Amino acid sequence: MLFKNIDKRKPSSGVDPVDPFxxxxxxxxxxxxxxxxxxxxxxxxxxxxxxxxxxxxxxxQGQVMALLGRSGCGKTTTLRLIAGFEDPDAGVVLMNGQTVxxxxxxxxxxxxxxxxxxxxxxxxxxxxxEQNVAYGLGKESRxxxxxxxxxxxxxxxxxxxxxxxxxxxxxxxxxxxxxxxARALAPRPxxxxxxxxxxxxxxxxxxxVRKDVLEILKDSGVSAIFVTHDQxxxxxxxxxxxxxxxxxxxQVGQPEEIFHHPATRFVAEFIGxxxxxxxxxxxxxxxxxxxxxxxxxFDGYEGSDGIDGRLEVMVRPDCLMCHASQQGxxxxxxxxxRGPFNLYHVSLPSGHAVRCLLSHTxxxxxxxxxxxxxxxxxALTPFINDRAA
Numbered sequence: 001m002l003f004k005n006i007d008k009r010k011p012s013s014g015v016d017p018v019d020p021f022x023x024x025x026x027x028x029x030x031x032x033x034x035x036x037x038x039x040x041x042x043x044x045x046x047x048x049x050x051x052x053x054x055x056x057x058x059x060x061q062g063q064v065m066a067l068l069g070r071s072g073c074g075k076t077t078t079l080r081l082i083a084g085f086e087d088p089d090a091g092v093v094l095m096n097g098q099t100v101x102x103x104x105x106x107x108x109x110x111x112x113x114x115x116x117x118x119x120x121x122x123x124x125x126x127x128x129x130e131q132n133v134a135y136g137l138g139k140e141s142r143x144x145x146x147x148x149x150x151x152x153x154x155x156x157x158x159x160x161x162x163x164x165x166x167x168x169x170x171x172x173x174x175x176x177x178x179x180x181x182a183r184a185l186a187p188r189p190x191x192x193x194x195x196x197x198x199x200x201x202x203x204x205x206x207x208x209v210r211k212d213v214l215e216i217l218k219d220s221g222v223s224a225i226f227v228t229h230d231q232x233x234x235x236x237x238x239x240x241x242x243x244x245x246x247x248x249x250x251q252v253g254q255p256e257e258i259f260h261h262p263a264t265r266f267v268a269e270f271i272g273x274x275x276x277x278x279x280x281x282x283x284x285x286x287x288x289x290x291x292x293x294x295x296x297x298f299d300g301y302e303g304s305d306g307i308d309g310r311l312e313v314m315v316r317p318d319c320l321m322c323h324a325s326q327q328g329x330x331x332x333x334x335x336x337x338r339g340p341f342n343l344y345h346v347s348l349p350s351g352h353a354v355r356c357l358l359s360h361t362x363x364x365x366x367x368x369x370x371x372x373x374x375x376x377x378x379a380l381t382p383f384i385n386d387r388a389a
Contacts, residue, residue: 034097036061036223037082037191042091044077051077053247055091059191059223064214066238067227070270074247075227079193082225083116084109095190115189115222117180117197123168129179130155130164136183154182158216173201174209181213185220192217192224198233210237231271235259243267265383268314275354279311279382286382288313289329289348290320291374296382310385317343317357319378324364328371330354332364346372 037059044052052074059065069075080086082093084100084107092102095114100107115136123132133151155161158178168176177197184192197213198206214237217224226237234241235255242252243266251263262268265276277288285292293313322330322344333353334345337360344356344364354372364370374380 034061035059035094036063036096037225038092038094039078039082040092040094042078042081042088042093044081044086044088051247052081052088055248057242057249057252059225061223062221063239064217064224064226064237066234066241067225067244068229068231068234068238068241068270069244070229073244075229075244076195077247078244079116079195079225079227082191083114083193084112113187113190115184115187115192117177117184117192117194119196119199120176123176123179123183125168128165128167129160129171132168132179133183133186136186138187150186154186157185157220158182159212172205174205174212177201177209177213181216185216185222189222192222194224194226196228197226235271243270245270260379261381262314265314265385268381268383273317273355274314275316275352276312276314276383276385277348277352277354278350279313279380281311286311286313286380288315288380289350289352290315290354290372291380293380293382311382312385313380313382315354315374315380317355319375319380320354320356320372321375322346322356322358322364322370322372324368325371326369328369330370330372332366332368332370335364335366344370346370348372 035058037057039055039057042052042055042057043050055074055078057065057078067075067078077086081088081101087106088101093100095112099105100112124135127135130151133154134147137147137150152161152164155164158181160175160178160182163171163175168179171179180197194213198210201209210233226234228234228237235258238255240252241255241258243250243258245266251258251267253261253263258267259271262271268274268276277290279286279288281287281295282292284295286295322328330346330348332344333347336343336345338357340360341357342360342362342364344358345353346356347353356372
């Protein structure tokens with residue numbers, strides 16, 4: 001289980017409560033200028049080893065954030081800190097502008113109004129669909145005439161109203177996750193946390209379920225953090241993507257920004273396919289073997305001083321085009337059939353290589369000499385390679 005060993009804490013008022021049975025209740029009633037969630041300089045270690053190291057994160061009202069990173073980078077620990085199942089060693093966590101974790105303040109998980117959806121759904125096997133959803137509303141809601149209306153409302157929201165009397169073992173994997181989502185949404189959480197909820201589904205079902213879940217999240221207006229290590233999933237689900245590395249966030253931005261304008265080499269290499277080739281300055285341009293871009297401004301460097309021999313650019317396979325040419329600068333060394341596309345590996349005179357993604361109708365054999373260039377509308381992303389000698 002992801003969340004266990006919950007600490008017993010002193011009572012606290014928590015964030016301002018939302019009435020789950022109020023049809024007019026809004027998760028964003030703190031005002032559009034107040035973020036749903038903020039993590040400021042959060043640090044957490046175990047056994048002296050930092051797992052979260054200066055984490056800064058801002059989730060806006062009604063926003064779906066994809067928290068993306070490799071296994072072990074701190075994604076799960078981040079969720080535990082937000083939910084209140086771990087206390088930060090330093091820094092603060094705020095919800096709707098109110099501190100829930102920080103010096104002298106630790107609001108218990110049950111008072112944070114945070115919904116959670118886990119990988120396996122974690123439904124109670126002895127309860128029906130309807131009873132599982134009702135559990136999310138708590139015992140104190142029993143006998144409340146609006147309780148049944150809220151249960152039916154969220155079941156309809158996830159398309160499970162016709163299966164309300166089924167048992168969990170009678171549901172498919174996708175239906176399991178729909179019920180788990182309905183249970184988490186029933187009490188109108190301030191923030192919803194989803195920890196790789198599709199990882200146990202087969203690829204075809206996963207594609208359909210994530211499409212349905214995103215629609216449900218948008219219809220509900222809930223502010224959500226969606227944890228995944230799947231880049232394609234993050235690009236699809238997130239209004240914004242936060243890329244984590246070694247306990248800190250490397251970059252936050254819209255999917256297009258993260259993909260086409262990575263702030264660090266780690267982000268560039270982690271999101272999609274990326275190749276890096278040398279570059280040099282020629283007047284006002286940064287020039288490479290496949291094209292050029294305007295000379296960029298590098299933080300901390302004046303002009304080209306101190307970076308000679310360390311300039312490089314990132315180029316993605318979809319940014320390049322190539323065609324057969326005896327005067328070309330590249331040679332095809334490998335072809336990978338990708339269904340509607342062919343991925344070509346091209347060796348350049350410098351000894352470096354790039355990959356070109358072309359339509360399956362453009363066929364080149366290994367050994368073909370090709371001319372390689374940048375597609376219209378695409379750009380080269382420059383970096384300073386501090387690992388270069």
